[in-house]
Amino acid sequence: MYEFSQLGWLKHVIFHPVEGYDDLRWKKKGSMKIALVIVLLLFVAMVVKRQLTGFQFNNSYVKIFNIVPLFVQSIVYFFTWVIANWALCTLFNGEGTVKRICIYSAYALVPYIVGTFLSVFISNFIVSDEIVWMNVIYYVGLGWSVVLMIQAIRTVHQYSFPKTILSIVFTLVAMLIILFLLVLLISLFQQVYVFIASIYTELTYRFRG
């Protein structure tokens, strides 16, 4: 059986999509620190993709740079994914804990992040006739990450393949619900805040008068 350092395990998982996660689970390895760094790198990758893609390929609206959507699309989505998946799969005999789901999912993101960085780098040296190189790298990274993610969920919950796919679909639905509730909650609290603030203003006027 293998013995690696934490980074070695990451490498092993990525390059062994079939049994990598099984080994990781069997050995009870995987580092939360590395997982969090990966999620942070995902965020960085999204910012880099928006800001540093070669001029002729960059379709983003460069007049305004708003970091919030990028933050939501990377970090918030990731943790919503983890929580939704955990909440759903514990109900359906999944064996994963929050920590493990988080680590395994984060490990699966690495090819996508690498693919994004590479394609952004290449985009600065190619002309639009050669755009296929950029796309190939990006989509290979994406596809690889999808495969890894399916493996991660399958392993962490010890599901069969069809059940994994089903759980992923329902996790996406659960993410939607969570985000919807979150937005609702935020707007409700905003109203409560406005209400309290207006009472406070009213009172200050009364007492001053």
Add this chain to the structure above:
Amino acid sequence: MVSRMKKMFKNIVSVGLALSITAAMSVTSYASEPYVSYNYDAWGDAIPSQSGYRVDETITGYEMELDKLADPKSDLFISEEEPTDLSGASDIFYEESLKEFWIADSGNDRILRTDSNLKVIGCYKGVTGSQTSLDAETGLSTFSNPTGVYVNIDKTTNKPVIFVADNKNARVVKAAIESKNSAVCTLEYTKPDSELYANASETFNPSKILVDSAGILYVVVSSVTTGAVVFDETGEFTGFYGANRVEQTAAVIRQAIWRKFASNEQIASMTRNVPVEYANFDIDSEGFIYTVTEAANASTDAVKKLNPAGENIWNTATGNEYEFGDLTEYASVDTGSFLSRLTDIVVDNDGIINLLDYETGRIFQYTQDNDLLFIFGSKNSTSDQKGTFTAPNGIEAVNEKIFVIDGKKNDITIFVETTFGKYVHEAAALYEKGLYEDAIDPWNEVIKRDGGYSLAYYGLGKAYLNTGDYEKAMEYFKISVSKRSYDRAYQYDRDDFLRANFTLIIIILLIIIVAIIVLRRLIKKGKIKLPKIRKKPQKEGK
């Protein structure tokens, strides 16, 4: 004594300075236009821009000296009751060889002829030699709501020939001009007898007309949706020209699907989807016909450039994007429920296209490549200012001036190009001819006056691309956000770089390969130790 002298001198100097400053201020202060000039950037955002045109003057019936028509002492006298103002004027046409304006004064049922300063030199209430709409007193076949006018010169007699779209009399009159107020009808185009026309429309009320160099007459009839009605030089109806397409809205697509299932009776009861007819057109010196569709917010075929076969050259389906008029609702004017309604188009001798928007009162000026040059003019706000319109009906471009005729304010507004506009036109004309390098100087002058004018940066980029200064070209294309051109400049730049540094690149590659081989050897021999990812296998059962 000396100090006193000094003091006096000081006073004089200070007063003098103060005076000169006020004088300078009075020189620089000027009445600005009653609207904000703007332009669209690469993202379709409206950004403020220098104005390319300023309002020169507004001409009413008084300035046109229309009172001469009612003055018995004048040689232009027609009758005491002749109106001395314009009324609902709907078309203005400039005849280049005569240097005369011809105005369809629709509300007063007459055609006015003026010199290049818009002073009246002739007035036509009707023509002789026709029985239609005959006035028993004068013997004239009078006009009734003439909405379109076109003039050219007869090649044999060298006399002007006038074409009038006599809207309410359902005819187009071709008449030879005899004098200041008389014209002899030589041909009358009436409703065609053919079945083809009967299928298209039951009425024939011409609104705008156009004659090409071969003498073929094109008539816009508002009830005909299959294009302009075409008559040959003998007055024979020959067909239709350049129909618009139906705009693909959701309702149209839904109906197209329903038609597949519906019975014949149901289909008969459905509304027909017909294209919107075009409102106006113009012909350029090369014989291309430009049409404009007045339907509110039309996106399909809003503006077309038709070749002699009636095909649209500015077709978005061929790959290039053609956009005309306002892209977004620009905040300075309350536009009501519609964004834009393009009502008239005019192409000047340099091929510059001016569009008149009835809804917002704005004039949009484009080059032949659909590059937006200027937007100016405005709808009336609360006050009746120069340069604002109530019912802008027609537009005409003569050299550096633009004439807009207003059917409710009954005046003609003259815009004249500014210095900025002059530089832009100069540069655009050179650019259009492909003389990119010659355009560098005027483009730089443009940027000096408006640093946000992105077409100038594009022009400069093109110029430097032509001269082989690819890095400078890339810089300018980046500012003007023209990705395709940037891509080309970058490709040339990269080719140059690779060609110049080919040996160096090969050497560096060889060095790297050798270094990797050497390093591997050294690692194998254990002379260099790498931090290990793989731990040594631990003992079982730990």
